[in-house]
Amino acid sequence: MIxxxxxxIVLLNFIIIPGISYGSQLALGALGVTFxxxxxxxxxxxxxxxxxxxxxxxxxxxxxxxxxxxxxxxxPTALLALPIGIIATIILCIISxxxxxxxxxxxxxxxxxxxxxxxxxxxxxNAIIRIIIGTETIKFSxxxxxxxxxxxxxxxxxxxxxxxxxxxxxxxxxITILLLTFTFWFLQxxxxxxxxxxxxxxxxxxxxxxxxxxxxxxxxxxxxxxLACVAGTLYGLDKSYKPIIYLNLVLPIFASAIVGGIGSxxxxxxxxxxxxxxxxxxxxxxxxxxxxxxxxxxxxxGLVQLLSTDYKFAVSFSILVIVLLIRxxxxxxxxxx
Amino acid sequence: xxxxxxxNLTAGxxxxxxxxxxxxxxxxxxxxxxxxxxxxxxxxxxxxxxGMLSLTSGSVEYSNKEISSxxxxxxxxxxxxxxPQTNNVFTGMTVxxxxxxxxxxxxxxxIHTINDVYDLFPILKEKRNQSAGELSGGQRQQxxxxxxxxxxxxxxxxxxxxxxxxxIVMDELFSRIIExxxxxxxxxxxxxxxxxxxxxxxxxxxxxNGKNSxxxxxxxxxxxxxxxKSFLGG
Numbered sequence: 001m002i003x004x005x006x007x008x009i010v011l012l013n014f015i016i017i018p019g020i021s022y023g024s025q026l027a028l029g030a031l032g033v034t035f036x037x038x039x040x041x042x043x044x045x046x047x048x049x050x051x052x053x054x055x056x057x058x059x060x061x062x063x064x065x066x067x068x069x070x071x072x073x074x075x076p077t078a079l080l081a082l083p084i085g086i087i088a089t090i091i092l093c094i095i096s097x098x099x100x101x102x103x104x105x106x107x108x109x110x111x112x113x114x115x116x117x118x119x120x121x122x123x124x125x126n127a128i129i130r131i132i133i134g135t136e137t138i139k140f141s142x143x144x145x146x147x148x149x150x151x152x153x154x155x156x157x158x159x160x161x162x163x164x165x166x167x168x169x170x171x172x173x174x175i176t177i178l179l180l181t182f183t184f185w186f187l188q189x190x191x192x193x194x195x196x197x198x199x200x201x202x203x204x205x206x207x208x209x210x211x212x213x214x215x216x217x218x219x220x221x222x223x224x225x226x227l228a229c230v231a232g233t234l235y236g237l238d239k240s241y242k243p244i245i246y247l248n249l250v251l252p253i254f255a256s257a258i259v260g261g262i263g264s265x266x267x268x269x270x271x272x273x274x275x276x277x278x279x280x281x282x283x284x285x286x287x288x289x290x291x292x293x294x295x296x297x298x299x300x301x302g303l304v305q306l307l308s309t310d311y312k313f314a315v316s317f318s319i320l321v322i323v324l325l326i327r328x329x330x331x332x333x334x335x336x337x
Numbered sequence: 338x339x340x341x342x343x344x345n346l347t348a349g350x351x352x353x354x355x356x357x358x359x360x361x362x363x364x365x366x367x368x369x370x371x372x373x374x375x376x377x378x379x380x381x382x383x384x385x386x387x388g389m390l391s392l393t394s395g396s397v398e399y400s401n402k403e404i405s406s407x408x409x410x411x412x413x414x415x416x417x418x419x420x421p422q423t424n425n426v427f428t429g430m431t432v433x434x435x436x437x438x439x440x441x442x443x444x445x446x447x448i449h450t451i452n453d454v455y456d457l458f459p460i461l462k463e464k465r466n467q468s469a470g471e472l473s474g475g476q477r478q479q480x481x482x483x484x485x486x487x488x489x490x491x492x493x494x495x496x497x498x499x500x501x502x503x504x505i506v507m508d509e510l511f512s513r514i515i516e517x518x519x520x521x522x523x524x525x526x527x528x529x530x531x532x533x534x535x536x537x538x539x540x541x542x543x544x545x546n547g548k549n550s551x552x553x554x555x556x557x558x559x560x561x562x563x564x565x566k567s568f569l570g571g
Contacts, residue, residue, distance in 0.1 A: 191441070194430070198438045201427040208419055209484070210410050210442035 002159065007292035009161040013150070015284055019277045021169040021238055024176035027272030028231035029249065030256035031183065031265055032224045038200040038263040039220040040101065042114035045250060047228060049125035052246035053092055054229025055236040056133050058085030059140045066142070074144040076167070078237055085233060090225030096121050097221055105217075129243050138241040141168055161288075168238040179230060180269060183223070187265065192219060200263070248313060252279065255316040259323050261330025270331060275316050283309045339400045339416060339491040340364040340523065341386060346395035348385040354393055355381045356547045363492055363525040368518050370555065372531040373544035374567070379527040380422065380496050382544065386525070387419050387494060388412055399492075414442055418490035422497045425481035428470030432461050435469050435480050439487030447487065454483040457513060475506035482510070486517070493517065495526035511537050535559045 029051060036044040061081035071077045100121055104114050147170055150162025187193040199206040199216045207213065232246065239245070256275045260267025285305035294300075307315065323330060342362045349355035356378040363369045371379045384390050386397055388409045396405045399415055413419075427435050436454055440447035455462035458479040464472060469480050478498055485493055498514070499507040507530060515537055518524055528534035535541050538555035543564060551564060558564050 191437070194434055194437060195441060197430060198427050198434075198441075201429045202424055205421070205425060205427060205484075206438070207410060208413065208421070209438050210413050210488075211438070212410075 003292045006159055006161045007289050009153075009159060009163050010289045010292065013161065013163050015277075015280055017163075017165065017169055019273070019280045021172045022280065023273035023276030024172050025231050025235045025238065025272075026252055026256045026276050027269040028176060028179065028227050028234070029253040030260065030268035030272045031180075032227040032231065033253055033257045034260075034263055034265055034268040035220055035224050035227070037257070038265075039196060039216060040105065040114070042111045042118065043254070043262075044118045044224075045115060046096070046118045046122035046125060047224075047253060048246045048248075048250035049122045049129065050089060050093065050224070050228040051232030051235070051249070052129055052243055053125055053232070054085045054089035054225070055232035055241055055246075056085075056129055057088040058082050058229065058233045059133065059138060059236070059241060061085065062140050062142075072143060074167075076141045076143045076171070076237060078140055078142075078233060079171070082230065082233055086226050086229045089229035090222050092125070093221040093225040093228075094218070096125075097217065126243070126247065133243070135243055138236075140241060141237050143167065166238070168234070172234045172238055175230060175234060179227065183227075183265065186223075196220065251313050251320075252276075252316040255320040258320060258330055261332035264330070264332040267330055267332035274331075275319060278319055279312050279315045282306045282315045283312055338365050341417065341492045341525070342398045343382070343386050344396050344398065346382065346385050346397070347393040348381065348390050348395070349393070350381075350390065354547070356385060356544075358395070359544065359547070359549055361386065361525070361542060363523045365491055365523045366518060366521050367539040368514065368524045368526070368537055368555075370531075370534045370538040370541045371525070371527045371544060372535065372541060372558075373550070377544040378547040379544055381547075383419075383494050383496055383525065383527055387417060389419075413488060413490075416488075416491035417494065418485040418488055418492070419494045420481045420485045420496060420498060422500055426469040426472075426477050426484065429468060431466050431468055432472070432480055433465040435484050436461075436487055439484035442488060450487055450489060454486055457486075457516060458483055475502045475510070478502060478506075478510060479513075482513070486522075490522060492523045492525065495524065497527055497529055499528065499530055507533065532559070 029047065033044060033047050036042065036047070058078055058081045061084045062078045065071065065077050065080055070080065072080055100117060101114065104117055144167055146164060147167050148163065148165040150164040153163040154160070187197055195206070195211045196216050196219065198209065199211055199213065235249070252275050256271035257268050258271070259274055260269065260271025283305065285303040287300055287302070287304045290300050290304055340362060344360060346359045346361070347354050347357050359378070359382050361371070361382060371382060373379050381390070385392060388397070388407060392405060396403060398404065399412070399417065404412055404415065427438060430438070433451070436451050437447065440450060460476060461479055461483060464476065469477060472480065482498065495514070499510055502510070511533060514524060514526070526534065535555040535558050541553065541555050541558045542549065543551040543558065551558065551561070553561070
């Protein structure tokens with residue numbers, strides 16, 4: 001019985017909790033990608049850099065607040081800087097729309113042209129970020145790091161295995177719940193949200209109903225800015241901030257959006273967790289788990305790890321390819337909000 | 338009295354004029370039907386009135402006001418409404434949400450208008466929380482019709498409202514159109530089912546090859562031997 005409990009704790013500690021928190025970060029990222037796709041009808045490859053930009057601004061203001069000795073006590077100072085990061089990210093989104101995307105939209109360019117354009121935007125933002133904050137790894141989480149340490153848990157329960165709960169994980173999960181609830185409420189219940197769904201559903205008919213396309217596009221960028229900045233900051237808070245990581249994140253984020261059905265907000269969220277859990281479950285070494293659950297005679301000799309963690313991104317890429325081959329519309333038949 | 342007049346309309350797509358020098362008029366409280374063979378430019382004429390394509394020459398007037406250069410959205414605001422032939426509902430949204438979107442520009446309480454639409458189409462009340470994409474063809478047309486009525490239009494334009502529905506549903510839709518006229522709305526519609534449409538029409542226009550060929554009261558056109566021969570099937 002104790003062995004069984006220990007094995008459960010191992011899973012919780014190394015798979016479930018990290019999976020939920022990484023999944024939440026991907027879900028928020030994928031939701032942003034899906035919004036752009038559903039309204040503006042193109043794949044925005046600059047999304048990873050937009051997240052990175054938001055995180056960067058948040059870090060800069062975190063440093064500023066730290067230098068002024070302003071903090072939130074046990075909570076990370078970054079939470080205080082986050083609203084400023086959000087506003088900056090929204091401005092970035094709107095500027096890139098006004099100066100770049102809008103032109104191609106008015107030209108009625110095909111989606112693939114806009115996707116290529118977004119790669120250009122990605123490189124520009126990427127360069128700006130490197131000029132401002134450099135390429136090094138930055139850790140900016142302060143406050144109380146753990147809500148529960150592995151050791152505390154062991155003492156508390158008397159089990160062999162510890163269960164650690166990082167504050168960044170709990171913050172990630174809480175903010176995600178809050179943001180997702182708000183986003184879905186907005187889309188389903190408010191007039192503006194409904195007009196966005198209508199626009200995404202049938203653009204011509206939306207125009208005939210008097211829905212202003214420029215306003216819909218503006219609100220889309222505001223939402224994308226909020227989602228991207230929060231996703232980027234939470235990821236940086238949980239792991240660490242490094243510009244190159246956000247470039248790499250584009251793959252699992254697009255995989256999440258496509259697996260769930262690109263254009264479907266609910267699909268993006270589900271896709272985020274599917275990708276996160278797949279990555280973690282395929283690259284986790286299960287030896288410890290089996291040691292507890294199997295009789296000693298059957299104890300595995302190797303690590304029982306399907307793939308090395310270096311192949312993390314290969315997992316999301318494989319899932320992406322499989323989904324595109326078998327069910328290109330994704331789990332929830334995406335296309336519209 | 339509100340009326341919509343197209344004077345000497347010439348318009349088309351990509352530099353090719355499909356309608357040439359067409360005159361159309363619809364007044365409040367009357368049903369006007371545009372009939373004619375395929376490719377005569379019936380739908381094009383209607384889209385030109387709404388401003389969905391730009392005019393090569395001619396003008397559109399609404400209640401003695403020149404609106405030729407106005408965007409379609411702004412004409413909707415004035416009191417025009419349009420039901421396209423296809424893709425005329427938000428498939429992913431519920432029936433009620435479709436109606437709400439129809440009333441998007443309204444600042445006042447739209448619940449009364451929604452109820453009016455439900456009174457006109459009782460089936461929609463039953464299906465109010467179902468998504469419009471799951472409805473049958475006839476029910477979808479009713480949603481499309483109801484969505485257009487949400488702005489309380491003075492002039493309603495219908496592009497083939499009975500395309501692809503059964504004869505029973507067609508009769509049903511026509512009787513609804515008559516009911517809408519009773520509320521004082523002017524209705525301009527393009528119809529393939531010319532015989533039945535002219536049967537309920539106050540006036541009708543016959544378009545052939547993008548030109549006005551004939552006009553008159555519904556009855557006149559129905560009884561005209563030439564019109565009968567050319568496309569009412571004898």
